[in-house]
Structures are given as C-alpha cells and as structure tokens.
Amino acid sequence: MRLKKCKICRAEFSPRNSLQKCCSPACALELVKEQKAKAERKELKARKAKLKSRRDWVKDAQDVFNKFIRLRDKDLPCISCGRYHQGQWHAGHYRSVGAAPELRFCELNVHKQCQPCNNHKSGNVIEYRINLIKKIGADKVEWLERQDHEAKKYSVEDCKEIIQFYKAKCKELA
Secondary structure, three states, X not given: OOOEEOOOOOOEEOOOOXXXXXXXXXXXXXXXXXXXXHHHHHHHHHHHHHHOOXXXXXXXXXXXXXXXXXXXXXXXXOXXXXXXXXXXXXXXXXXXXXXXXXXXXXXXOEXXXXXXXXXXXXXXXXXXXXXHHHHHOHHHHHHXXXXXXXXXXXXXXXXXXXXXXXXXXXXXXX
C-alpha cells in the first residue's frame, strides 16, 4: 500500500489496511476524541437552534444582511455625510425598520452609513435622501417612500433562507 498522512500528527505512515487513518494507537485515540468533540458541538448547535425564537432568527438574519451591506459598500463613503473615516460603519436604513418593516431586507433601502450619522443624527435623513437620489435615482426613492408596500412578517424559514443567501453573497464579496 502507498503511504498515508496521519490525520493527527501529519506524519507519513504505511497503513495496515485501507481504513487506517492514524499512524499509532495514541493518534487514533486523539482522533476519536476530536471526532466526539466535533459531534458534541454539532449536536449542541442543533439544540440551540431549536431553542431560538423567531425574533432571534430575525436578528441573526439582520446581522448577516448588515454585514453584506457593509461589504457591498466598503469602498463608498457614508451615504448621508459623504465622509470616509476610520470609525464604525453601520448598515443604515433609509426607511427605518419601525416605519417600514417590510423593507428591512430591501437592498435599495439600506446603505453604508457612519456611526455618527446613524446614531447621533437619527440617520441624517435629509442628506441621506439627497445622496440616495444620486445613487439609485428619484423613481426608486419614491418607490421606497410609498406607503403601499405589502406587509411582511418574516417566518423562521424565511430568516434561514435570508441568512443562507446573504452568507453566500458575503463570501463572493470577501
């Protein structure tokens, strides 16, 4: 048989059979411990997921979506003040989640915003609107401002799909 690399110590060894993965009994015991720990982590993750409420899933989906927005706009200045700075960046909603929850995950509604504009100036909405028109056009801004958007209550399954979709988009951008 040809040489194999030990899964634990990475040393080359000549296996006794095709299923052997480790060079010695000590490495085999270590491999079993690692596999058991991995299985326990996986099971714990599954149990935690079962305990999550819909609200927890929405928060997780929002976190992944916000990360995508920051990656998508990483080379752009703050949508409100137009500054580049070294501080913290947020994914600022033009129409707030409280005012228009159906636009929570709408990419046209969310753009990179500096922390001072988002937190201390309540989104700096007037400047946000001016720059948003320059970025996406007046017709799309007017669409965002309409009140007739279909109401949306995100289910756990919706949130899981959103998380999976935006994690994939983040991987593409990273």
